[in-house]
Amino acid sequence: MNGHLGGEVVPMANKPVTWSRFRYPQSLIRFGIYLGILLFVSYSLDYLNIPLERFFPMFGRLWSSIFSRYYPPDIAYALDKAYLAYVFETIQMAYVGTLVGVLVSIPLAWCASYNVTPNRRIGYPIARFIIMASRSVHEMIWGILFVIILGYGMFPGVLALTLFTIGFAGKLFSEQVEAINIGPVEAIRSTGATPIQVMVYAVLPQVKVAWTGISIYAWDSAFRAATVLGYFGAGGMGWYLKLTVETLDNLRVSAIVLSIITLVIVSEVLSAWARKKIGAK
Amino acid sequence: MNQSGIESKLERVIAQRKRSKTIRYAFYIILLILVLYSIRITVIEDTDWARIGGVGTVARALGRFLPPDLSVVKYLWGPTVETFMIASLGTMIAIILSLPVIWLGAHNITPFFPVTYPIGRALMTLSRSVNEIVWALIFVAVVGLGAFPGILAIGMRSVGFVAKTTAEAIEDVSTRPIEAIKAVGGNRLQVIRYAIIPQILPIFISIAIFQWDINIRRATILGLVGAGGLGLTMARQMLMYNYEGVTTVILTMLVLVGIGEVVSYYVRRAVI
Amino acid sequence: MIRLEVKNLKVRYSASGPEVIKDVSFTVEHDDFLAIIGPSGAGKSTLIRCINRLVEPTFGEIIFEGVNIPRLGHRELREVRRNIGMIFQEFNLVDRMSVMDNVLSGRLGYMGNTRSVLRWYTKTDIRRALQVLDKVGLSDHVDKRADALSGGQRQRVGIARALIQEPKLLLVDEPTSSLDPKIAREVMGMIKMLSSEVGVPVLCNIHDVQLAIEFSNRIVGLQGGLKVFEGPPATLDRGALESIYAFEVL
Numbered sequence: 001m002n003g004h005l006g007g008e009v010v011p012m013a014n015k016p017v018t019w020s021r022f023r024y025p026q027s028l029i030r031f032g033i034y035l036g037i038l039l040f041v042s043y044s045l046d047y048l049n050i051p052l053e054r055f056f057p058m059f060g061r062l063w064s065s066i067f068s069r070y071y072p073p074d075i076a077y078a079l080d081k082a083y084l085a086y087v088f089e090t091i092q093m094a095y096v097g098t099l100v101g102v103l104v105s106i107p108l109a110w111c112a113s114y115n116v117t118p119n120r121r122i123g124y125p126i127a128r129f130i131i132m133a134s135r136s137v138h139e140m141i142w143g144i145l146f147v148i149i150l151g152y153g154m155f156p157g158v159l160a161l162t163l164f165t166i167g168f169a170g171k172l173f174s175e176q177v178e179a180i181n182i183g184p185v186e187a188i189r190s191t192g193a194t195p196i197q198v199m200v201y202a203v204l205p206q207v208k209v210a211w212t213g214i215s216i217y218a219w220d221s222a223f224r225a226a227t228v229l230g231y232f233g234a235g236g237m238g239w240y241l242k243l244t245v246e247t248l249d250n251l252r253v254s255a256i257v258l259s260i261i262t263l264v265i266v267s268e269v270l271s272a273w274a275r276k277k278i279g280a281k
Numbered sequence: 282m283n284q285s286g287i288e289s290k291l292e293r294v295i296a297q298r299k300r301s302k303t304i305r306y307a308f309y310i311i312l313l314i315l316v317l318y319s320i321r322i323t324v325i326e327d328t329d330w331a332r333i334g335g336v337g338t339v340a341r342a343l344g345r346f347l348p349p350d351l352s353v354v355k356y357l358w359g360p361t362v363e364t365f366m367i368a369s370l371g372t373m374i375a376i377i378l379s380l381p382v383i384w385l386g387a388h389n390i391t392p393f394f395p396v397t398y399p400i401g402r403a404l405m406t407l408s409r410s411v412n413e414i415v416w417a418l419i420f421v422a423v424v425g426l427g428a429f430p431g432i433l434a435i436g437m438r439s440v441g442f443v444a445k446t447t448a449e450a451i452e453d454v455s456t457r458p459i460e461a462i463k464a465v466g467g468n469r470l471q472v473i474r475y476a477i478i479p480q481i482l483p484i485f486i487s488i489a490i491f492q493w494d495i496n497i498r499r500a501t502i503l504g505l506v507g508a509g510g511l512g513l514t515m516a517r518q519m520l521m522y523n524y525e526g527v528t529t530v531i532l533t534m535l536v537l538v539g540i541g542e543v544v545s546y547y548v549r550r551a552v553i
Numbered sequence: 554m555i556r557l558e559v560k561n562l563k564v565r566y567s568a569s570g571p572e573v574i575k576d577v578s579f580t581v582e583h584d585d586f587l588a589i590i591g592p593s594g595a596g597k598s599t600l601i602r603c604i605n606r607l608v609e610p611t612f613g614e615i616i617f618e619g620v621n622i623p624r625l626g627h628r629e630l631r632e633v634r635r636n637i638g639m640i641f642q643e644f645n646l647v648d649r650m651s652v653m654d655n656v657l658s659g660r661l662g663y664m665g666n667t668r669s670v671l672r673w674y675t676k677t678d679i680r681r682a683l684q685v686l687d688k689v690g691l692s693d694h695v696d697k698r699a700d701a702l703s704g705g706q707r708q709r710v711g712i713a714r715a716l717i718q719e720p721k722l723l724l725v726d727e728p729t730s731s732l733d734p735k736i737a738r739e740v741m742g743m744i745k746m747l748s749s750e751v752g753v754p755v756l757c758n759i760h761d762v763q764l765a766i767e768f769s770n771r772i773v774g775l776q777g778g779l780k781v782f783e784g785p786p787a788t789l790d791r792g793a794l795e796s797i798y799a800f801e802v803l
Binding site for chain 3: 188190192
């Protein structure tokens with residue numbers, strides 16, 4: 001086959017040139033992934049006994065049944081003074097839990113960052129382990145455990161939130177530290193500084209802004225968890241949720257859920273504004 | 282500068298540092314007082330210290346959780362698989378449901394900005410503001426107990442985060458491919474398909490996997506309100522006051538979450 | 554009088570990795586300005602960082618003030634480090650801190666943990682800082698944030714920070730690579746002048762062979778982790794340069 005290029009005759013390859021978007025083995029992997037997901041979904045639906053055929057007609061009835069049961073919400077109940085006291089309690093719990101959690105996370109994140117940890121062999125793995133363990137256990141479980149040991153009230157809630165914050169902020173803090181510019185760290189080390197001095201002079205100034213943003217984000221997340229911790233007895237407005245759910249007092253349930261949503265939205269708006277103010281992302 | 286020039290500057294610098302030091306220390310002391318005071322009113326005053334007893338009682342209470350009751354392990358296989366499935370299916374629902382929300386909530390692709398953008402954002406916020414437990418309570422009340430309400434709850438809870446982060450990624454997208462596609466005559470849909478999607482797809486997948494990992498953690502506790510999985514096993518062990526069994530269930534949860542984290546770490550590395 | 558002696562230094566970063574420094578020995582006299590030249594990847598940066606153990610040597614001795622640096626424990630290492638000042642290619646200042654605070658951080662090796670965390674500097678330290686800032690010509694910039702300065706000014710802060718340690722040896726890692734040629738010459742001149750003023754020997758990595766010839770009194774040429782040249786600048790002729798830079802791809 002000959003082609004013409006700029007007036008000259010140019011020999012071309014005999015095979016027709018084809019192009020396709022995915023070549024082997026990429027196409028095989030993609031196909032395999034889709035197939036795998038499909039198989040997994042159908043297996044799970046069967047395993048979990050989910051009657052999908054019954055679900056679709058139910059869908060329409062779902063919304064009307066939700067509506068009839070939960071509307072109109074009993075707003076007066078949510079504005080009751082006793083309830084508002086619990087709301088205040090929730091805010092306090094979130095605040096103390098975050099504060100203590102962040103304070104503990106600062107030295108913990110320092111030890112858990114490979115580039116600046118004072119002790120690579122023992123301190124580093126222990127600090128990493130503490131952070132991972134705090135994160136892996138859901139805050140509700142911490143709450144339940146502490147309620148079993150310490151009884152009802154705010155104390156177990158505060159402890160649960162502290163551990164939650166340690167896991168949350170600890171990980172984010174150490175990620176920031178491991179991303180810093182190592183230059184100033186080398187410079188401070190070369191003056192003969194101790195690991196603590198290196199932390200204060202070379203690391204903290206670089207991560208200060210990001211850490212403040214993370215702390216605000218941690219408060220927001222802790223507050224969201226605090227609203228529900230009371231369901232298991234760990235203090236806060238969640239307790240009222242449990243009471244109303246158990247007595248099937250649905251209109252009051254919706255009032256409480258509404259109050260939770262409102263407060264969380266307010267907290268989110270506040271924290272987003274604060275984080276923008278200090279210039280963190 | 283001569284020696285006396287330095288000396289006078291020295292005095293000025295020292296006075297200045299003293300001033301800023303006093304301000305800083307005042308701040309730290311106020312902070313400390315605030316912390317101690319808030320700890321006092323939340324923890325110390327509110328707690329029934331008589332009931333807790335001394336350190337010994339607490340230690341004994343902790344001791345009831347050990348050693349872990351290994352006889353429970355044979356009952357755990359099913360619930361673990363169930364938790365894993367709830368998390369996975371819930372994440373899939375979240376991915377599907379997030380697509381329209383993303384479309385509404387990203388200001389460069391939303392169809393009618395003054396109306397659809399706020400709706401999109403509101404949906405995202407709504408999904409994220411309601412704790413997974415509350416979602417589970419709602420769905421359990423409506424469709425009954427079991428894994429199904431759990432899946433729905435996880436799905437509804439995750440939509441917000443996936444949609445929000447992806448929408449923000451879309452808003453930050455580079456405009457150059459968009460211009461290029463428009464220049465060759467592409468319509469709005471083609472711009473989305475060829476200029477926007479290739480840029481955000483890795484981010485979207487990475488976020489989805491990230492949420493999948495978090496959803497495993499969330500799914501473990503949904504059973505506490507009746508939505509299936511290991512939470513149900515834990516609730517049952519608590520009802521029987523078998524605290525050593527509770528420990529076993531919690532350890533299993535840790536293992537499951539741990540596996541999820543490892544898998545999600547490696548898959549996300551491969552995608553981005 | 555010998556201040557620093559490096560004997561048979563070998564460095565590899567990991568057990569299975571290549572040897573970055575293969576076998577290097579040299580000495581530094583008390584009045585030396587020793588320039589280390591060589592192509593990129595020859596090991597210059599690694600060599601200088603071994604002296605104060607920012608990089609761990611794998612084998613060999615580094616004798617400074619009667620002690621063998623690679624063998625020191627953590628506390629003794631810190632004491633030795635405060636007697637060695639270092640100036641960096643990227644300046645390595647703490648951007649958010651003021652010039653004064655950056656210079657004062659040079660005294661950290663002499664301060665206890667509590668005092669440094671609370672930033673309780675003594676009057677003597679602040680006086681030292683003002684004096685050294687005067688010497689580098691930055692008296693008017695004392696309270697400015699470090700990132701508000703130009704490149705040449707930042708390097709001068711780095712010089713001040715190294716000098717406030719009152720060191721017995723100055724390590725200088727490519728001080729001019731991030732500066733324009735004219736400023737580069739000024740900075741080199743300042744380092745040379747101030748170091749000879751206080752009687753401190755200098756060990757300096759440098760890319761620019763011209764500057765090396767102009768400011769040093771001895772030159773060591775490194776290539777592929779080995780010392781291939783040693784002698785006064787006058788003997789650095791074309792043949793010597795070719796053997797040092799033979800494999801440099803340009």
